[in-house]
Amino acid sequence: MTMDEKKILLAEDDASQSALLALELKQRGFRVETARGALAACVRVEKDLFDAVVTDLRLGDGDGLSVLSAVKASQPETGVVVITGHGSIDTAVAAMKAGAFDYLTKPVEPEELALALRKSIEHRDLVGEVRRLRAEVRERQGFSKIVSASAAMARVLELVSKVAATDATVLVTGESGTGKELIARAIHENSPRRDGSFVAINCGALPEGLLESELFGHVKGSFTGADRNKRGLFEEASGGTLFLDEITETTPGLQVKLLRALQEGEIRRVGDNHPVKVSARVVAASNRDLTKLVADGKFRDDLYYRLKVFPIEIPPLRERPEDALLLAESFLKRARVRTGSPAARFSPAAAKALSAYAWPGNVRELEHAVERSLIMASGPAVELSDLPPEVASAAASAPTRAAGRAKKKAKSA
Ligand SMILES: Nc1ncnc2c1ncn2[C@@H]1O[C@H](COP(=O)(O)OP(=O)(O)OP(=O)(O)O)[C@@H](O)[C@H]1O
Ligand SMILES: [Mg+2]
Known part of the structure; x- marks a missing residue:
């Protein structure tokens, strides 16, 4: 047997048919084991791993569907190709519903069977690869990548882990650059939906009509340029998470449609009156003051109440200075590898400035400041003068630790 010879189990009760198909498959490079009944096939499937399984739906001692469910139970990745009697379309449908990869009707064309088996193996390999890649991405951007030392962020992360388990x-909310998208991803990655897609859309980036067709999809001919049916992001994110960034930038008309999608769990594609069920979990984000927008009549209150079932507010970086330095160090480590900079740490004066600066652009501004300072730095440490001027000057206005202590003493005296 060669390395890439695929192992197939063939469950077929008719001896001559079984021998014939086995021979044909062997000639096409498969390694074939045969089972002459449902029971025998189930036993083989429990003991051994196959690349794909072929089963006749009518086996002498039972039903091919029982072989199918045995495969699904013990080796769910393995694809099953079902062979049905001529014209028994109902059983074929039942087999597909039960998770068969494909079905063929008798008389079976060996080449067709070989093709179905190769496709099923290819499909299994791709699914496995997607899973591996997702796990890799998850490791790179999941929870573990959220750097925090502050009590405020610990509370945020506690909320994340609580809500992640639900479909709420x-x-x-939070100022620009505080990490809203990072938190939204963390919710997805820690939820039972983590193997589904995380689909993000910035509601402020598209005009109303385009946004609607992006979100809900459209049918062919619904507007100029709609030359085919297109699924929307709500459908793409079914079983996963839909991240609606800058939710306040939607028009009142679209807000009504979003509300309906959230409330009814169904959407209507543009140009289509039939509702489509969707099961995306929605995480929305905004850096604006929603209560004020609602009070001013600029955001629909019913949608607001529906969205804020579970609010998470990320505090600005200036309210958690202990995070600033830790984040700076983590960005330094990461950027060092990329830039090959000699600087491996911050000088005490630079560190002081990093914690004292107010970071109006929050973590994103900090990230950029660190990158820039690494380009500037020529020694083993990032010096105060390597920091952007507005950051560096924060050191001057900040009290030193000694001065802070002296002040406290003076107060208590
Ligand atoms: N706690 C954190 N740990 C590590 N990286 C962080 C943290 N918070 C934010 N970041 C990083 O800062 C950058 C900005 O974060 P993100 O894009 O999630 O912010 P945002 O709130 O969505 O910003 P905006 O309102 O501008 O869209 C990203 O590169 C993100 O990875
Ligand atoms: Mg964002």
């Missing part, structure tokens, strides 16, 4: 709609 989440509203993440």
